[in-house]
Amino acid sequence: MAYDKPWKSYEDQLDQLMQRGMIVTNRPKALHYLERIGYYRLSGYWFPFRKRSEICCPLTAMNGKKFKRGTTDRIALDEFKAGASFQNAVELYVFDKKLRLLVMDALERIEIGLRVDISHSLGKKDPFAYLKPELLFEDFTTKLNEKNGLSKHHQWLTKQAALISRSKEEFITHNKIKYGFPLPIWVVCEIWDFGTLSTIFSGMTEADQDEIAYKYGLNNGRTLASWLRSLNYLRNVCAHHSRLWNRNIIDQPKPPKAGEVSWIDPFLDNFSHSQARPFLLLCIAKHLLTIINPSSTWGQRLKALLLEFPDLQHLGLNLAGMGAVAEWQEWSW
Known part of the structure; x- marks a missing residue:
């Protein structure tokens, strides 16, 4: 599968998180964490904050996860659960x-x-x-x-x-x-x-x-x-x-x-x-x-x-x- 995700500035990264429902109460501080820790490393800590789909039976790999035929699971969605904040992820980190x-x-x-x-x-x-x-x-x-x-x-x-x-x-x-x-x-x-x-x-x-x-x-x-x-x-x-x-x-x-x-x-x-x-x-x-x-x-x-x-x-x-x-x-x- 060809990699098609574009490079994003720190500003764009934070905007994307907010568009997906993450609460950001201090934008300059959040940008500082993105610059010093990195989006990808922090994403492991806000991953559990993401909403999940209903029980489904995926036919193909999703979000890098492979599924055996006939198995069911809940798929992580891009949107965040209500109340999820950037500060929550930093505290967990x-x-x-x-x-x-x-x-x-x-x-x-x-x-x-x-x-x-x-x-x-x-x-x-x-x-x-x-x-x-x-x-x-x-x-x-x-x-x-x-x-x-x-x-x-x-x-x-x-x-x-x-x-x-x-x-x-x-x-x-x-x-x-x-x-x-x-x-x-x-x-x-x-x-x-x-x-x-x-x-x-x-x-x-x-x-x-x-x-x-x-x-x-x-x-x-x-x-x-x-x-x-x-x-x-x-x-x-x-x-x-x-x-x-x-x-x-x-x-x-x-x-x-x-x-x-x-x-x-x-x-x-x-x-x-x-x-x-x-x-x-x-x-x-x-x-x-x-x-x-x-x-x-x-x-x-x-x-x-x-x-x-x-x-x-x-x-x-x-x-x-x-x-x-x-x-x-x-x-x-």
Whole structure:
């Protein structure tokens, strides 16, 4: 399909929004936000403000969304719901920005804590255990990708080699000069990113995974592995400054068993919905962070921020859109 949307000035962009029913009470300020944040980025925040069609069965793709034959949906229209304002979108954008920054604070500490857990566990077996297939999960080292013919282990080692090559850290240079390659795991783990960390955890033996999982109140290391993959997805969303608050989570976490962690039960009645929304990942981050740093006030800061969610009831929006369960405010944060 040929792209036929014309370039528009900031003035024209704002006029178009007003023509579609958006309330603008301060035109100069709204223009400033369009110039500094951009129409396209802000559009992700006013998208939920748009009216929806009646239930229909689309025959072709609409608004970039494809439909399977026979499925029904409500289509987002260009016009806005009554009462939708430009300021509402800005307030939602600011809330989302604060949420991303708070999440990154938790993920940094989780990443560092898990680096220690993994390097300590594998290093006990061998300083270079990450190189030795016999010390890792068999499928991780032997099962080949049909597209490139490489195992996950080979792909992981390639990524780690690139991190080593790019690193400017003095401790990496020191170890390369004094001892050469390979680098022991307790050294090289310090340059892992969250994706590298979560992948090598998924490649550990089940017994080694379980040993670390027990530390976090879980009976199954594969559950923790899925949590780390999901948190890596969350980290990438935040690092790229993408919309978070009501995001559809692609890499979804597995549920622990009922009662395994005290806060999971309210999610289990509708877990498929909870898996697809960020609130569950926020709770997972809080769970891990409480064990890594029991004196952390991160949970309290998260609760305080969630209570600042903009008043958008007139548009039918609230924290349920991010997967918050009933009575979450009463939890011990």
